[in-house]
Amino acid sequence: MHDTHRAAVAGFYETHPINEDEILQKLSGRGLDLGRLTEQELKDFDQDHYGGVEAVEALAEAAEISEGQHVLDVGSGMGGPARWLAHSFGCHVTGLDLTDSRVLGARRLTERVGLSGLVKFVQGDATRMPFPMSNFDAPNADAACARRVRSNTPLAALTGLNEPIFVEAARFKVVLGFLLPLVAFAAVSTFLGLYVGTALYIAATMSLQGGYKWWIGVLAGVGVALFFFVIFEIGFKVPLLKGPVEAFFGIY
Numbered sequence: 203m204h205d206t207h208r209a210a211v212a213g214f215y216e217t218h219p220i221n222e223d224e225i226l227q228k229l230s231g232r233g234l235d236l237g238r239l240t241e242q243e244l245k246d247f248d249q250d251h252y253g254g255v256e257a258v259e260a261l262a263e264a265a266e267i268s269e270g271q272h273v274l275d276v277g278s279g280m281g282g283p284a285r286w287l288a289h290s291f292g293c294h295v296t297g298l299d300l301t302d303s304r305v306l307g308a309r310r311l312t313e314r315v316g317l318s319g320l321v322k323f324v325q326g327d328a329t330r331m332p333f334p335m336s337n338f339d340a341p342n343a344d345a346a347c348a349r350r351v352r353s354n355t356p357l358a359a360l361t362g363l364n365e366p367i368f369v370e371a372a373r374f375k376v377v378l379g380f381l382l383p384l385v386a387f388a389a390v391s392t393f394l395g396l397y398v399g400t401a402l403y404i405a406a407t408m409s410l411q412g413g414y415k416w417w418i419g420v421l422a423g424v425g426v427a428l429f430f431f432v433i434f435e436i437g438f439k440v441p442l443l444k445g446p447v448e449a450f451f452g453i454y
Contacts, residue, residue: 208300208327211300211301212300212301212302215279215299215300215301215303215304216301216303218250218304220248220250220279220280221304222303222307222310222311225244225247225248225280225311228247229243229244229247236314239314239315240315241285241286241289241315241316241317242289244282244285244314244315245282245285245286245289248280248281248282248285248311249282249283249286250279250280250282251282251283255286255290258282258283258286258287258290259286259290262287262290262291267287267291267293267339268291268292268293269291269292269293270292270293270294271291271293271294271339272293272294272295272296272337272338272339273287273293273294273295273296273338273339274295274296274298274337274338275287275295275296275297275298276328277298277299277300277328278297278298278299278304278305278308278323279297279299279304279308280304280307280308280311281297281307281308281309281311281312281321281323284296284297284308284312284321284323285311285312285315285317285321288317288321289315289317292320293320293339294320294321295320295321295322296321296322296323296324296333296337296338297321297322297323297324298323298324298326298328298331298332299323299324299325299326300325300326300327300328301325302325305323305324305325308323309323379411383403383406383407383411384403386403386406387399387400387402387403390402390403391443391445392443393445394445394446394447395442395443395444395445395446395447395448396430396442396443396444397427397430397431397442397444397447397448398427398445398447398448400423400426400427400430401420401423401424401426401427402423403423404419404422404423404426404427405419405420405422405423405424407419408422408423430442
């Protein structure tokens with residue numbers, strides 16, 4: 203990472219709203235004794251990611267993390283996932299984060315809940331890994347936990363970072379499943395008008411992608427088109443693009 207980018211990232215997290223002071227204030231507001239804090243109490247305030255501890259547990263189970271293993275948490279932040287891994291699975295966790303204040307805050311929170319023997323935090327740049335990956339059984343990066351293949355497997359191979367960037371065939375098929383109907387909708391609407399295009403689009407997607415019976419798709423499509431007609435043409439007096447079908451019924 204370039205020094206300018208490194209400084210920008212670190213600066214952003216120096217002022218991040220989820221920080222040590224904010225966590226402690228919320229704990230105090232809950233009436234908890236900060237001198238006798240437990241990980242079970244802290245976990246509700248230090249998980250700076252979606253899904254909470256349930257997500258951490260799901261990733262850990264997918265990675266087959268177990269007692270005594272050594273886990274690397276890249277981008278460890280305030281240390282929430284690292285502490286919960288150690289607390290729940292009995293593993294050793296090393297948290298790596300770029301921002302000094304978050305590393306120091308994570309250490310102090312870890313001391314408060316008595317997990318310093320299992321969890322440590324290091325300030326460093328993940329693009330310049332300060333220790334060999336062979337030291338760890340599994341990497342965890344807040345949102346992606348890779349299953350261990352063997353202890354000397356490179357981090358890129360474990361996390362899938364060495365896979366081709368371009369989308370694979372199966373995923374590309376899913377993308378096309380949504381993209382092509384939209385292209386068809388635009389093309390059909392140009393010639394047949396927006397209302398007919400909308401009705402056909404909804405009917406086709408409900409039947410072909412949603413698995414509904416064709417007549418349900420047709421009814422839904424016509425219903426939505428009529429709803430839009432009433433809203434725009436009658437309610438707002440805003441005429442939208444029409445085609446030969448509307449013209450046949452004298453609607454302009």
